[in-house]
């Protein structure tokens with residue numbers, strides 16, 4: 588019976604394709620599951636109408652630079668995988684939509700309402716998952732300020748200055764001052780690493796560490812320097828120089844005045 592055995596051994600021509608598809612779906616799903624559990628996610632269910640609203644806003648305001656399917660263009664990077672957190676940060680701080688090309692997206696007054704920003708974020712996250720907007724419980728500035736100060740000195744001070752006063756970087760870029768920034772945006776900046784800033788994922792700085800850093804920055808805001816004018820907290824050398832130039836300058840000026848008087 589050659590016919591029967593042949594039939595038993597032969598696979599359907601599509602079998603391999605189906606097998607690969609199932610395999611991909613499993614690994615993809617597993618990956619999405621694991622990668623989304625490692626970030627502090629605010630599990631809010633987003634309605635389809637919010638996503639549709641976000642799609643319209645995106646097409647009108649963002650697609651010229653970022654592409655209709657978030658694929659990117661010569662004028663703006665791909666937004667695939669940046670997540671809701673990056674959109675909330677970039678649009679919420681007024682950096683996006685970018686007004687003009689330059690070394691760094693400038694901050695402007697926000698152009699959208701909170702609902703519109705949420706819709707844009709939901710739309711971008713619906714295309715491909717990425718870091719979510721952080722949970723409210725991590726944004727209360729009620730953590731350990733001392734631990735936050737230590738972490739800030741190690742991870743952030745080289746660019747933002749020990750007191751969060753900001754500082755210049757190379758090629759016309761700069762790390763901004765960190766006073767008056769909303770806790771959500773501080774958290775999202777760490778999570779998404781805008782521009783030249785590194786990404787601090789949850790393995791580098793746990794969600795609790797991020798909360799402590801926010802606590803420290805808010806502590807600084809509430810407790811300005813007790814020693815009088817801090818001269819931008821530039822450090823001992825710059826502050827010493829200030830005394831030399833202005834202090835000694837004043838003394839010399841006084842001497843010149845005195846000798847002029849005595850003649």
Ligand code: HEC
Pocket residue numbers: 645648649650651652653662663664666669673674677678683684685686687690691692707779780781782
């Ligand atoms: C004029 C072009 C332009 C427009 C319009 C624009 N962007 Fe951008 N966008 C850029 C450029 C360029 C960058 C990268 C430069 C930077 O980060 O400083 C960027 C970066 C971003 C990032 C950060 C990506 C990352 O990897 O973290 C997000 C998120 C983003 N844009 C969202 C938006 C959204 C949402 C809109 C619409 C409301 C928008 N952009 C409109 C040019 C644009």
Ligand code: HEC
Pocket residue numbers: 680682691692739742743744745746747756760761762763764765768772773774776777781782783784785787800
């Ligand atoms: C290598 C330098 C560098 C380091 C290190 C760095 N940042 Fe930044 N940071 C930047 C730059 C550059 C920007 C501006 C990005 C932009 O405008 O697109 C920025 C932006 C920010 C903002 C947004 C401020 C605003 O006004 O919207 C926050 C908040 C912030 N950083 C916090 C931190 C914290 C907290 C750390 C440490 C955990 C840190 N940064 C480490 C360079 C750095």
